[in-house]
């Protein structure tokens with residue numbers, strides 16, 4: 001790949017590659033690195049499907065240029081599970097039917113992962129506000145909210 | 160058969176892959192040598208194409224080709240075949256894959272650009288120079304309907320594409336005898352659909368076999384194959400269409416689209432794989448929308464509130480093309496009389512072309528429109544007579560003792576429509592009980608103390624589900640003892656794999672994760688229709704059951720022969736056929752499958768046919784009717800006009816539930832879609848047909864922060880019309896939801912408020928209505 005040279009950490013692994021200055025982070029992850037778990041639903045920063053965590057903060061990867069992740073730590077949906085073992089949040093999504101088509105799901109997971117790290121015991125209101133920037137057309141959100149509450153309970157009860 | 164999985168809320172087998180980010184959606188595919196497509200689209204709503212100059216664009220680095228329809232002349236030409244031909248549309252109104260001569264809405268595709276990557280293709284698309292003579296456009300169906308309106312298509316003599324009629328009995332006679340008659344005009348807004356994944360397609364031609372393969376984000380892969388084969392003059396065996404994971408459908412993806420054809424043509428022409436992924440801006444201007452209709456209805460009713468007859472007229476905004484024929488307006492008519500036992504009905508719909516994006520079914524098709532009209536009329540009658548809204552329903556609904564009930568309407572094949580089962584009044588009673596209608600006035604008073612207006616809404620519906628003619632499925636046990644279910648039914652997130660696996664696992668006595676389900680690949684299963692009209696649980700679900708039962712019977716026949724035990728003494732359990740009550744005496748499905756897979760020179764036992772497999776098609780000859788009663792509470796801030804749905808309760812009967820988790824998810828998502836229609840989603844065009852709301856900053860979809868929890872209560876009346884007793888559940892949440900919310904808003908505004916005859920409503924309107932109510936009260 002041509003373009004600007006980048007050094008960053010991706011899902012815990014150090015990476016060194018380069019990116020075209022015009023490529024946004026979502027396209028870079030998907031097409032440059034083959035990490036197609038990150039989805040693109042609007043490319044104008046409203047739907048949240050493209051949410052990833054950069055330096056601990058959830059960001060919209062369609063609104064960020066790939067070259068901005070130089071020296072950053074990037075986390076995507078592919079990094080949530082431990083091998084084949086789903087994280088408590090992922091598991092709770094399945095148990096509480098927090099996904100249907102699965103298209104919004106990676107963005108939802110990353111937004112909620114960031115929320116649960118910052119706010120280990122969120123209220124339903126906290127959760128609904130946190131995902132108010134993530135659009136889901138399938139679920140009506142309730143399963144997602146229930147999943148986040150359940151995951152919070154699991155995470156706070158396990159050391 | 161001991162039900163183990165059927166009816167259980169098992170977690171979906173689809174989930175782990177999707178949660179781990181390992182879904183395979185159409186845009187995730189990368190093929191060697193793949194080109195990326197972008198479309199040059201019309202920027203005006205109506206125009207005559209004079210010239211397309213791509214010379215500069217073609218020279219841009221990375222651009223491989225730019226094609227217009229003329230470039231495909233050696234492969235195919237003409238307009239696309241209609242998906243649903245109708246005698247009232249003798250000249251189909253379908254797109255060309257790329258516009259020829261005339262463009263009829265903003266966003267219509269004119270040329271396809273192929274480049275090494277999408278960004279380059281988009282840059283080149285912007286550099287194609289279009290010389291288009293602007294023609295008068297008409298963006299409003301009522302204006303387009305009037306005599307002398309500009310023509311939507313310059314070559315069609317009229318903007319009225321067709322007029323459909325439906326009804327029964329002598330309406331005028333019933334009106335003449337009724338105690339009261341009222342007339343109301345209704346205005347239902349168009350809106351969009353917005354699956355979170357836009358459309359997309361990858362086409363490639365196998366250089367050895369010549370087979371054209373499409374992977375497309377579609378609800379109807381078999382329709383894509385059929386119509387593409389017709390268009391290209393190829394045999395269906397030379398075309399393979401499959402759907403990868405699809406990120407939501409909700410109706411629009413049931414169409415066969417011009418982009419699918421153009422991408423296929425480009426792949427044939429270049430000999431290279433071509434990918435096109437629709438972006439959200441394109442989705443706003445090129446994916447079908449719904450639900451614009453303007454109705455004028457007369458309703459006849461008696462002093463006691465009994466609704467007796469309805470007559471009226473509708474102007475239906477069809478948009479610029481009718482790829483799906485007259486399905487949508489026909490569905491509007493077929494949705495009457497809903498739960499109401501009318502004595503007569505007389506409706507006409509004028510299907511009116513406009514220079515806007517075409518319309519086609521969006522979750523519920525026109526059923527939400529009909530529910531809105533009927534429920535609004537019921538509320539209107541109650542207001543007129545000064546009686547409770549529920550009384551109108553109680554006195555007008557079809558009663559349980561009338562089932563099966565012939566509504567008076569006729570199906571498309573002329574057979575009488577008859578509701579199979581249900582108790583609409585009991586559902587209403589239950590929902591009123593669950594929302595605590597008896598305590599509502601106390602809650603209203605408490606809200607008033609906080610300066611808020613609380614309103615209670617009710618709405619019921621009946622939904623025809625399980626539309627024919629069929630889906631099919633094959634069930635096969637592999638030599639390893641795994642069960643493979645294959646069906647043509649495509650999935651867009653409804654959990655079909657799980658539901659079908661539940662059915663097959665029970666029939667064959669295996670574990671859920673021993674069943675693999677493959678869907679919607681024309682090379683794997685020969686026939687399929689579409690995932691539309693809440694039909695897949697009924698049609699494909701029943702097919703899986705029928706095929707699995709055939710496999711079960713064959714396994715039992717084999718074991719009976721081998722173990723020399725009567726068939727009645729055998730059962731399937733734990734992956735084997737077992738002799739009841741004799742532990743250890745069994746033959747595994749794996750062994751049966753291995754034996755029936757054959758060994759050279761050895762005859763099959765008992766003269767059995769090869770393969771432990773069977774195929775079945777469930778012919779859905781009669782619709783099965785789901786129904787529901789909804790109630791909700793809204794809270795209005797009188798200062799800002801902000802409306803919040805604070806409680807929502809659904810009572811729903813979709814027959815037997817295969818998986819309650821999945822059904823509840825369908826209903827909740829559906830209700831939220833309907834709340835969006837009632838309060839938020841507004842697709843605005845200016846007078847010239849320019850869309851003004853083409854981002855999610857302008858077009859509001861319902862968000863988690865605005866949505867209430869949704870409480871669901873199931874009534875399970877098994878359908879007598881299919882072997883598994885199910886009724887469809889995909890749209891029942893949406894159908895009454897907008898009507899329910901609007902009913903609650905009107906109730907909150909008080910008895911002096913204007914009758915609400917439209918949706919979506921805005922905070923500005925709410926404030927205006929409140930001001931009007933206040934000044935009327937003063938005067």
Ligand code: FES
Pocket residue numbers: 039040041042043044045046047048049050051060061062063
């Ligand atoms: S794709 Fe980034 S917010 Fe929608």
Ligand code: FES
Pocket residue numbers: 098099100101102103104105135136137138139355406407652
């Ligand atoms: S699960 Fe389909 S958009 Fe959320």
